[in-house]
Amino acid sequence: MTAVIQTQNLSKWYGNVLGLSDVTLQIEPGITGILGPNGAGKSTFLKLITGQIKPNIGRVMIHGQNVWNNYAMFAQIGFCPEQDSFYEELTGWQFLTNLLKLHHFSPEDINAKAEIALDIVELTKDKDRVIRSYSRGMRQRLKVGQAIAHDPNIIILDEPLNGLDPLGRRKIIRLIKEYKGEGRMIVVSSHVLPEIEAMTNRIILIHQGKVFAQGDIHYIRDLIETHPHIVSIKCSQSRLLAEKFIGYDYVLKVHFDLQKKSLLVETNNRDKFFSLLPSLFIDNNIEVEEITSPDDNLQAVFDYLIGK
């Protein structure tokens, strides 16, 4: 397959701070997930490939053309930025129609496209309300709406699921998959692995400004599964539960957090461990108050993988 987006030795510094370092990538059609903890360089990468900022070294090409100051290219690109900023005095409808005007559509097309986009992101009912009065989720959906309203072939979404409720997330994920089905190219960033996992198998892992790994998501899944995982359980009979855990070889350590009155269990097989829990609770009549995973985030996984 031919790469649509190509970057060569892409590097970006903000003063003394490294944003991105020596990134050479080829992104093909379909959905590509950009995964990395906060501050890893995901947004810098997306800003570079959309020509928002200039690379210090290297270059970005879309369809073989340079992106920086190539405004004609944006007829075919939709970008949803990460920042929650709008022209607050406008209504959702005015925001979309004014941005669509900049694509030089006819007034009829502008209205039709704005209607469709608002319908997709389910804001038709609230289209005449000023953006200032929108909830966080509505604002996020409007941001996605402006990225798709002009029917682009390349859609670049920076943390599009931030601030959405579970239903909203599911709808956006479904939409992204639909767009893939229509032959469009989607680049989507997130710091939450399951979000990316729900959209695509093809991922690029970015950490500390560098591409840490790229390829199939199962690769990172395998890496994560070997990462010892800590689970905190607050329950009525923590000592009894600890005793039961000892018999399982995938439970590596058990200790008590006296301050939080909880049991901390370290396991090297999350899936097996979590499927064991319900039967243990029911068989031993243990009342559970809370189960949390203190290190269930990408930062912990990355720290583990790079041997911190």
Add this chain to the structure above:
Amino acid sequence: MTQSDTRKFSFFLQSAKDVFVFFFSLAKKVRKTKIFFFISFLPVFMAFVVKFSQIFSLARNIEGIYIFNNMIMMFYMQFLILILALFYGTSVSSEELEGKTLTYLTTRPVSKSAIIIGKYLAYTGLVIIMTTLGVVFSFLVLNLNELYELSLYKILLRDVAVLGLGLMCYTAFFTFVGTILKRSIMFGLVFSFGWENVIQYFPGSTQKFTIVHYLKSLLPSPSTGRFSFLLFRLEPSSTGNSVFMLFLITGVFLGLACILFTFKEYIMED
């Protein structure tokens, strides 16, 4: 001009027009405009007070047009158009950065120059409307008894045109300042109330380095009277030269703003 150049130019004009429509309608809604609209109407309230005091014979011997001329020179020329141009001109680019909305514009198929020109025209149009309304109402109130005098309307037209030229020129200058400086308001205040107010009285050609020199050259020179011996006074340029210079300054600074905005990298801080 080749056919391709013509097509590019008409595309540029269309883009600038679309940006103009967007920001003219947006600017009417923002709080800043409501505040400045109120400020630009202060002379009208003042005119009412003056008129009432005239009616109640407190200052009947002062002509309305005399007060109006002073209002133009003191309030509009030395204060209002500077303030309006400063806040709207600098915001052409800086509000997009501060509000982090620049991304929405730069990911559209419009050139960055069209964004600058379109926004500049929208904001200049708006401040000209605001100023003109204030001037016209003040004029009508102050000259209530002489509204049949057609010669007075010539004065009104001339003053409105001069203020319009001033707004066009200052807004272009501050648009440029906004694209180049982060703290453009601070610089703009020093320029407006320092440089423009002081240098205009410097003798010789030094005063020609101010915009206000060319604006005041388009208005009748106030009589120096018994102060004619003073070294520091306005030495007006010719009308043609002044109008040419005002358009030249506007063109140069708008051009520079477009070049800078196109090639400068703006990083929105998280």
